[in-house]
Structure formats: C-alpha cells, structure tokens
Amino acid sequence: MSHSSPYQQSFTTIESAESATAATSIETAESTTAARDVSPPAAVSAARDVSPPPAAARDVSPPAAASAARDVSPPPAAARDMEVDDVDVHEVPECIASMIDRGSVESHRLFLARRTAMEMLRDRGYSVPEAEIARTLPEFRAWWAEKPGIERLAFTTTLVSDPSKKVQLVFCPPEPVKIATIREIYLQTKEENLSRLVLILQSKILSRAREAIKEIFKFKVDIFQATDLLVNITKHVLKPKHEVLSADQKAKLLKEYNVEDSQLPRMLETDAVARYYGFDKGTVVKVIYDGELTGKRVAYRCVF
The missing domain is CATH 3.40.1340.10 (RNA polymerase, Rpb5, N-terminal domain)
Known part of the structure; x- marks a missing residue:
C-alpha cells in the first residue's frame, strides 16, 4: 500500500479545481453564444401579429376626462358677467381713430x-x-x-x-x-x-x-x-425763467458788483433761448432757477 505525500495531495487538489473552473467557463461561453445566435421565433411572431387597437377604441375617452370636459363651461352667473354691450365694442375703434391724424403732414x-x-x-x-x-x-x-x-x-x-x-x-x-x-x-x-x-x-x-x-x-x-x-422750448419744465434787465437795472447790477458787462457770464446770441426771445448783443438777462435739483437761485448772463 503506497502512501502519497502531503505535497502530492495539494497538487492534485489544485489541478482538480482548475479543471472544474475551466469546464465551467467553457460551458458558460457556449451557452451565451447559443443564446445570441438563436432568436426566439415566438417573440418575433408575436411582435408581427400585434395590431393597433381599432379606431373606435382609440376614440373612446375615459369617463373622468369626459366629466372634466363637461365641467369646464362657466356657471350661468359668470357667463352673464362676460357679456359685452355692443355699443362699447363700436366705441373702441372710434376712440382710437380720434387719436389718428388723417390730415396731411404739411398742414x-x-x-x-x-x-x-x-x-x-x-x-x-x-x-x-x-x-x-x-x-x-x-x-x-x-x-x-x-x-x-x-x-x-x-x-x-x-x-x-x-x-x-x-x-x-x-x-x-x-x-x-x-x-x-x-x-x-x-x-x-x-x-x-x-x-x-x-x-x-x-x-x-x-x-x-x-x-x-x-x-x-x-x-x-x-x-x-x-x-x-x-x-415751444420755453414750455419745458426744466427751462429756467429769463427776464431782460432794463437799462437802469443793468447799470445798477454792474455798479453793485463793480464789473463790466463783458465780465458777466455769457450767453451766445445763437443760443436757442436767445434766438426765441430775440435778444440782441449786450442784453443782460436774469436767469431764475427753481427746481428740485438746482434749488432756487439767480444768475445773470450777458448776450454776446
């Protein structure tokens, strides 16, 4: 009776485990390949044989949707409030037409x-x-x-x-x-x-x-x-008030500040306000500011 060493028994066990693992892997791979190559004829046939539901079945609305559609209409009181008088409907175009200038641009x-x-x-x-x-x-x-x-x-x-x-x-x-x-x-x-x-x-x-x-x-x-x-530029809310000084007022102003009219702040004769009022050269104008930004103050300008 022969006895095997512990090393020989271990080697035999390892070989047996490897052989079993390899056999299992081969069987799994073959099964997967067969599963890919084989198409289930019953499923394909069932997919071909499926037909859409009849038109009558498609047109049938569920009871809940039909009930909601019936409930959409407003109650009688709301319907009466939404009524519009025919006179008001005709007045809107006339109101808009009154703001449209149908005359010539030249006139x-x-x-x-x-x-x-x-x-x-x-x-x-x-x-x-x-x-x-x-x-x-x-x-x-x-x-x-x-x-x-x-x-x-x-x-x-x-x-x-x-x-x-x-x-x-x-x-x-x-x-x-x-x-x-x-x-x-x-x-x-x-x-x-x-x-x-x-x-x-x-x-x-x-x-x-x-x-x-x-x-x-x-x-x-x-x-x-x-x-x-x-x-009319003088009607603008931001335009200050302009007052022309008389000859006496001009002389008094120049004497008070001990200056010549050429030393006063200038306003060009081509200024829009000077052209509107027709100011001539040498005219001294009193400019009165009274606004939220400028406050109330007075300035003098001489037209040049």
Whole structure:
C-alpha cells in the first residue's frame, strides 16, 4: 500500500479545481453564444401579429376626462358677467381713430410752426390776438383749405410798449431759398416800415442768400427752420425763467458788483433761448432757477 505525500495531495487538489473552473467557463461561453445566435421565433411572431387597437377604441375617452370636459363651461352667473354691450365694442375703434391724424403732414407742420411763432412774438412783447394762438388743428385746416397759399401764413403786428416798432412773420416756400426769393420778400415788405422780420424756412437757405439778407435789409432778420418751431422750448419744465434787465437795472447790477458787462457770464446770441426771445448783443438777462435739483437761485448772463 503506497502512501502519497502531503505535497502530492495539494497538487492534485489544485489541478482538480482548475479543471472544474475551466469546464465551467467553457460551458458558460457556449451557452451565451447559443443564446445570441438563436432568436426566439415566438417573440418575433408575436411582435408581427400585434395590431393597433381599432379606431373606435382609440376614440373612446375615459369617463373622468369626459366629466372634466363637461365641467369646464362657466356657471350661468359668470357667463352673464362676460357679456359685452355692443355699443362699447363700436366705441373702441372710434376712440382710437380720434387719436389718428388723417390730415396731411404739411398742414400739421405749418400749423405747429405758426402757432409757436405766434407764441414767440407774444413772449417778445408784441400784440398777438388770442384767437391766433388758440386756433385748433381742424380749424387751421379748414381755414387753410379755403385758399391754400404760403402768403396767407404771414402776420404783421406791433410792439405793445412801442406801436411804432412793427414786425412781420413770413413763411418761405418749400423750395431752397435763393437770392431771388430774398429780393421778392424785400419788395413785399419795403412799404411796411418794419423794424424786424422773422423768416420761417421750409428748406435750406443758400449761403449767398444769407449774405444778401444782411446787405438788403437794414434791420435785424431772424431766421428759423419750421422744424425748429414744432415745439415751444420755453414750455419745458426744466427751462429756467429769463427776464431782460432794463437799462437802469443793468447799470445798477454792474455798479453793485463793480464789473463790466463783458465780465458777466455769457450767453451766445445763437443760443436757442436767445434766438426765441430775440435778444440782441449786450442784453443782460436774469436767469431764475427753481427746481428740485438746482434749488432756487439767480444768475445773470450777458448776450454776446
């Protein structure tokens, strides 16, 4: 009877375990391959044989959804509150239409420019009837439609404090202003004995025509574009108040501060406010500020 050593028994056990593991791995791999290669014909056949439910079955809504659809309609009281009077429906378009200007743009522009020019003459101290300023756009268009003509927009008035000083407001044609236009205006106004002339342009003025104004007219001529008078800048809430000092007030101011008028803060003659009021060079203006940001204070400006 032969006896094996402990080392031989251990080696035999290891070989047996390795053989069993290898056999198990081979069987598992073969089973997996067979499972991939074989497609279940019953499942494929069942998938082909499945047909969508009939149309009637699709159209059948569940009872809960049908009940919710019936409950969507508002109660009778809410339905009565949602009713709208037919009169209100027709009033909305009329209200909106009243804010739409269906007239010509030219007549609207001329109306605004002439009204601002009238306000400007009044603020300069000239006599201007209140009816000229209070005229509405429909009234202006009705008056303008009777006899359209740029010459109808002209206006002549005198200074309230000195009626001998006369000013005339003249609108120029929409074409560019040339020397011929200036000469024509001079022939129309030379018999008026004017002391000032205000020209409202609807187009550009040529440089030679501007030079001709200085040569032909012996008094000051103010030139404005119609687009500059669409809005009265003096009505802006942030604009301070301007007051012209008389000769005595000017002398008193210069003596009080012991300065010359050239030493005062300046306002250019081309300033928008200076052009609106027609300030001449050397005029001293009292500017009164009264606002939340500036507070209440007074400043003086001399026009140069």
